[in-house]
Amino acid sequence: xxxxxxxxxxxxxxxxxxxxxxxxxxxxxxxxxxxxxxxxxxxxxxxxxxxxxxxxxxxxxxxxxxxxxxxxxxxxxxxxxxxxxxxxxxxxxxxxxxxxxxxxxxxxxxxxxxxxxxxxxxxxxxxxxxxxxxxxxxxxxxxxxxxxxxxxxxxxxxxxxxxxxxxxxxxxxxxxxxxxxxxxxxxxxxxxxxxxxxxxxxxxxxxxxxxxxxxxxxxxxxxxxxxxxxxxxxxxxxxxxxxxxxxxxxxxxxxxxxxxxxxxxxxxxxxxxxxxxxxxxxxxxxxxxxxxxxxxxxxxxxxxxxxxxxxxxxxxxxxxxxxxxxxxxxxxxxxxxxxxxxxxxxxxxxxxxxxxxxxxxxxxxxxxxxxxxxxxxxxxxxxxxxxxxxxxxxxxxxxxxxxxxxxxxxxxxxxxx
Amino acid sequence: xxxxxxxxxxxxxxxxxxxxxxxxxxxxxxxxxxxxxxxxxxxxxxxxxxxxxxxxxxxxxxxxxxxxxxxxxxxxxxxxxxxxxxxxxxxxxxxxxxxxxxxxxxxxxxxxxxxxxxxxxxxxxxxxxxxxxxxxxxxxxxxxxxxxxxxxxxxxxxxxxxxxxxxxxxxxxxxxxxxxxxxxxxxxxxxxxxxxxxxxxxxxxxxxxxxxxxxxxxxxxxxxxxx
Numbered sequence: 001x002x003x004x005x006x007x008x009x010x011x012x013x014x015x016x017x018x019x020x021x022x023x024x025x026x027x028x029x030x031x032x033x034x035x036x037x038x039x040x041x042x043x044x045x046x047x048x049x050x051x052x053x054x055x056x057x058x059x060x061x062x063x064x065x066x067x068x069x070x071x072x073x074x075x076x077x078x079x080x081x082x083x084x085x086x087x088x089x090x091x092x093x094x095x096x097x098x099x100x101x102x103x104x105x106x107x108x109x110x111x112x113x114x115x116x117x118x119x120x121x122x123x124x125x126x127x128x129x130x131x132x133x134x135x136x137x138x139x140x141x142x143x144x145x146x147x148x149x150x151x152x153x154x155x156x157x158x159x160x161x162x163x164x165x166x167x168x169x170x171x172x173x174x175x176x177x178x179x180x181x182x183x184x185x186x187x188x189x190x191x192x193x194x195x196x197x198x199x200x201x202x203x204x205x206x207x208x209x210x211x212x213x214x215x216x217x218x219x220x221x222x223x224x225x226x227x228x229x230x231x232x233x234x235x236x237x238x239x240x241x242x243x244x245x246x247x248x249x250x251x252x253x254x255x256x257x258x259x260x261x262x263x264x265x266x267x268x269x270x271x272x273x274x275x276x277x278x279x280x281x282x283x284x285x286x287x288x289x290x291x292x293x294x295x296x297x298x299x300x301x302x303x304x305x306x307x308x309x310x311x312x313x314x315x316x317x318x319x320x321x322x323x324x325x326x327x328x329x330x331x332x333x334x335x336x337x338x339x340x341x342x343x344x345x346x347x348x349x350x351x352x353x354x355x356x357x358x359x360x361x362x363x364x365x366x367x368x369x370x371x372x373x374x375x376x377x378x379x380x381x382x383x384x385x386x387x388x389x390x391x392x393x394x395x396x397x398x399x400x401x402x403x404x405x406x407x408x409x410x411x412x413x414x415x416x417x
Numbered sequence: 418x419x420x421x422x423x424x425x426x427x428x429x430x431x432x433x434x435x436x437x438x439x440x441x442x443x444x445x446x447x448x449x450x451x452x453x454x455x456x457x458x459x460x461x462x463x464x465x466x467x468x469x470x471x472x473x474x475x476x477x478x479x480x481x482x483x484x485x486x487x488x489x490x491x492x493x494x495x496x497x498x499x500x501x502x503x504x505x506x507x508x509x510x511x512x513x514x515x516x517x518x519x520x521x522x523x524x525x526x527x528x529x530x531x532x533x534x535x536x537x538x539x540x541x542x543x544x545x546x547x548x549x550x551x552x553x554x555x556x557x558x559x560x561x562x563x564x565x566x567x568x569x570x571x572x573x574x575x576x577x578x579x580x581x582x583x584x585x586x587x588x589x590x591x592x593x594x595x596x597x598x599x600x601x602x603x604x605x606x607x608x609x610x611x612x613x614x615x616x617x618x619x620x621x622x623x624x625x626x627x628x629x630x631x632x633x634x635x636x637x638x639x640x641x642x643x644x
Binding site for chain 2: 327331
């Protein structure tokens with residue numbers, strides 16, 4: 001109680017300064033969040049790709065489908081892709097392939113524009129989902145469309161912000177060839193907050209970068225099983241991209257590998273994992289150089305301003321503190337009161353920031369706020385806390401280091417000047 | 418009980434070194450009423466600050482109630498200041514925007530006295546100095562004499578054994594100075610050790626013992642009235 005009264009006393013003479021400091025703290029943390037969120041956004045897909053463990057793989061973009069493939073009915077197109085996969089798998093040098101996920105659309109809450117993505121286990125292993133709440137899909141996840149509890153799913157994007165983990169909801173599937181529809185229950189087991197990336201493998205070109213292998217948007221991710229795929233192929237129109245990853249067995253003979261590579265060369269284009277990695281690094285580095293100097297400059301300026309104002313704030317309280325010394329307060333306790341005073345302001349600012357970051361999806365979705373894409377999640381809260389601690393440490397530490405050299409009476413004299 | 422032996426204190430270094438106290442020896446028994454006099458720069462305030470554990474010293478020993486102050490760290494010194502010492506300074510050293518009651522309670526915020534008891538003790542101290550009716554006013558609303566009395570109330574509220582006053586009447590008129598010294602006499606009669614640093618002979622005349630410092634040395638230490 002006495003401690004709180006002393007902190008209250010710290011604010012009582014500094015009402016306006018406290019408000020200014022609170023605003024500065026809020027602004028600095030917002031800038032910090034933005035700068036770090038942008039950095040994480042630019043490097044996210046790179047990190048995911050580098051951690052995928054696909055070192056021996058090549059990304060293959062067959063040309064055999066050609067422009068005519070677009071005109072094929074989805075089911076015929078898919079069949080052609082699957083036939084192609086079988087052909088590639090027949091090479092001795094090919095250990096396995098990771099094909100693109102099946103994608104399809106459905107109607108959710110009477111509105112189109114959403115869909116599903118089927119992740120096979122190898123895809124989940126290579127590209128783990130960035131779960132922000134709940135859990136990811138695994139071998140125990142329910143993929144039975146006829147089960148009463150609904151198909152286990154990870155929900156991506158703001159479209160599903162109202163659905164809680166454990167909730168069940170219904171989506172409506174539309175088949176390609178008829179107007180009949182089927183309602184399917186979905187059971188939310190995990191969520192990926194925006195930006196929610198899912199593997200697409202839709203990009204084809206000579207220079208492939210990690211971010212081009214992913215899609216962003218509001219989708220429902222389901223675990224692919226033969227039964228679920230068959231159900232969806234019957235009741236909706238899932239599609240698959242023709243591009244895929246091929247695992248070239250390093251233990252196969254050179255001739256076997258050459259046979260395969262020559263075939264791939266004839267049939268389309270392929271890029272190695274290392275080439276994608278290098279091109280991605282170059283692209284990310286270029287993007288970071290273009291996009292980040294400004295946010296980080298603002299972060300630097302706001303941090304310096306914040307620390308300076310905090311230190312001035314402390315110096316302003318020095319007279320009062322020097323009186324505390326006369327009354328038997330130790331130096332550590334005095335600075336403890338000030339640290340708590342400024343700490344509470346920073347906690348309040350942190351709270352404001354966390355509330356804002358928690359609701360940024362809502363604000364952006366409803367047009368209240370327009371910000372460049374960035375990654376904001378639980379890690380951002382940790383970063384906010386670390387940033388707060390750093391600012392507090394410097395704000396209190398600098399004056400403390402200066403004044404610990406002085407005796408109480410020297411501090412008193414200086415404060416009176 | 419204060420016991421100081423061979424105390425040395427200097428400021429600055431090299432050519433700028435100034436010897437503020439040189440080989441000071443002093444015993445002040447409990448219940449004394451002592452005036453420390455001397456010209457400006459003689460070292461009287463430095464001595465008071467060292468006695469008040471507000472300043473350090475280079476050589477010598479200082480025992481406060483048998484506690485060797487020399488080896489104590491900041492936390493222990495602060496505790497000693499809080500429990501045994503009360504300060505009254507020329508500029509009152511009050512928190513001007515806070516109430517008289519808050520100022521009087523201030524030292525007890527730094528010890529374990531419960532809040533309710535703090536208020537009671539502070540009110541008693543304010544009653545002693547004749548400011549019981551002013552407790553809700555802010556310090557800035559009071560006259561100079563009243564502010565000094567608040568400072569005295571603050572100094573005695575925590576029941577210290579020693580009251581240290583550095584030019585307590587320096588900023589006051591003659592009439593108010595007299596009232597303050599009468600207050601000190603009253604507190605001394607109640608058992609409090611009072612040490613007053615002053616250059617004013619009238620103020621010093623109210624004390625029972627007079628110590629005169631010159632160039633950092635005690636040149637005279639005698640009961641009042643003995644020259």
